[in-house]
Amino acid sequence: MACMLPDADAAYLALAARDARFDGRFFVGVTSTGIYCRPVCRVRTPRRENCRFFASPAQAEAAAFRPCLKCRPEIAPGLSAMDSSDALATAAARAIEAAVQAGEPLALPALAARLGVGERHLRRIFGAAHGVAPRDYLTTQRLLLAKQLLTDTTLPVAQVALASGFESLRRFNAAFAGQYRLAPTRLRRAGGQAPAETALRLAWRPPYDVAAMLGFAARRALAGVEQVEGPVWRRTVRWPWRGQPLDGWIACRFVPERHELHLLAAPALAPVLGALLRRVRETFDLDCDPAPIAAALLEGGLAAAADGTRLPGAFDGFETAVRIVLGQQVTVAAANTLAARLVRRWGRPLATPFPALDRLFPDAATLAAADPEELGRLGLVRQRVRALQALATEVAAGRIRLERGAPLAPTLAALGELPGFGPWTLQLIALRVLGWPDAWPVGDAGLAQALGTRENRKIETAAEAWRPWRAYAAMALWRHGDTR
Incomplete structure (x- = not known):
């Protein structure tokens, strides 16, 4: 992805300091070796006159440089769409x-x-x-x-x-x-013998509030489907491949001292490892550049966002959208209870090495075909049942795509035509599922509490100062009294 290169002398200073904030923002080719590196590479710093700076690995390789086997440019964080x-x-x-x-x-x-x-x-x-x-x-x-x-x-x-x-x-x-x-x-x-398990490394740019991300995930961990244990997040996975689903599990371990996340995947998921890497990057906002976000939010008076706030994404867009619908006007704990009942009734059993993981979240076709009366008996009010099944029907038919890369305005417009999809639900889907950095959940009780007012006009006025990063502002405001 494109980025603006820093001044060459500034880039060399960042290289000499091995400044992780510049990881993925530029790459350095060393003319004396023919190799290109990340700015965090631990080898001896090359002489300034031997360095050429590039905005991407593709530019470095087009200039005939080869990737470093030590710092491994392939694991560097990318750039978000806003860059x-x-x-x-x-x-x-x-x-x-x-x-x-x-x-x-x-x-x-x-x-x-x-x-x-x-x-x-x-x-x-x-x-x-x-x-x-x-x-x-x-x-x-x-x-x-x-x-x-x-x-x-x-x-x-x-x-x-x-x-x-x-x-x-x-x-x-x-x-x-x-x-x-x-x-x-x-x-x-x-490189030596690779580990027996499929282990892949992904980097991020500091600062990254790992505790906040894991805390957010732990409060929403869905029984049977997800688990947070210390620095590790695990979940069950069903992924399409060549017309057939592949079932398995993944485990993501945060390694803050290395600014990395390490991904383990079940052997059955080997054919789709590339797709899983991308989805994990999106789920944990690993490609975020925190510097411009923190600067903008600090300028808008929000100091809480300067310590590495990230947007928790959606590993499964349909699953997350369903859980947002279930969370309308109830607490996180209540929404988790309703989602767990869905999983127990319609989720497919799956054997994993982890006792806490034994179900796949039900897919769109399954929930679209479910008996509305049976859904109601799980504790869902009639309005939620209609909203959930309308969503499932559209997703199963392929008319709505719930993932990063789906067009924002048309997707939100299509969702807005469904029963029970108001501004709060649409904006939360834009934030969690579509990864829109300027999403702002209108009428959210937690934001109102954090800002000390329930007047939407005042809340909207305050949020204007944080454009185009209002979603990050919302995450910072939610952090202490987490309701979403």
Whole structure:
């Protein structure tokens, strides 16, 4: 994703200090070695005259630099959608990354058509924003994902090639050797034996309020589906792959001293590891750049947001939207109780190594087909039943997509046509599910309490100072008297 490079001398100072706040915001190519690194790399700081600075791994690789095997540029945090002034180029980059991580093919003409522009125009806009052609960006993303899977897992090389979006092992070997001057099998030998479990590392930029994120998750941990135990968050997973669902579990361990999150996944989920990596990044807002957010909120008088506030995302968008509906006008604990009853009645059993995890959340088709009377007997009022089943019907039919990357305005407009979906529900879905950084849950009791007034006009006026980061302001205000 595009970003503005700092001044080269400032970038070198950040490199010399190994300043984690700049991780993923630039990369340094060292001409004496032909290798490019993250600014947090622990090797000896190169001489200033040997450094070239790039905005992305794709730019570094286009200049013939190879990724460092020690700091591993593939695990650096990315950039959020708000970091780029060019929405089209950002949307294209995100679409490329999503396709790579899902292991899906992506043709440039199809991408241009999806974005509503011509292929030539897309190449021009993309090159101006990212410094490389879309095809080169795509190749770099595929190879970096492959490099991470080769380093952190024991997946066979052929399966790594497939999971990274290459059509054949031959093409993968040729691309990897041509770009990195190293055979995939040789990289695995150089890195030593990968752990028996599928373990993947993801980095973030500090500060990050890990305690607040884990506390938020713990208060909402859904019995049978989720668990928070110390620094570890676990959940059950059902993920589509080639027309069939893959069932398993994931476990995410926060490692604050390294500014990293370590992901373990059930072996059955190996074909979709790229997609899981992306979803975990979104769930825990790992690509956030906290500096501009903190500056804006501090300027607006909200000091509580300066210590690494993040937006808790949605690992499963439909599940989170259902739980938001269940949470209308009730406490978090009451909403959890209702959601747990849904899981016990309609969730599919799943065997896992963790006694607390034994169910999958019911999918949209299951809840759309459920008997409304039976839903009511779980404690849902008739209005909630109608709202829940209307949502499930639209999602099951594919008319509403609940995930990052779904178009904000059309998605909220479609949801707004459903019974029981008012402004508060829509804005909370925008915040949690769609990841909109300026979402503001109108009429929320917790925000009213934190701001000391129930007058919506005064609340809206106060929130204007925090645009375009009102969602982060809401998280900071909720922190002490958590109601959402």
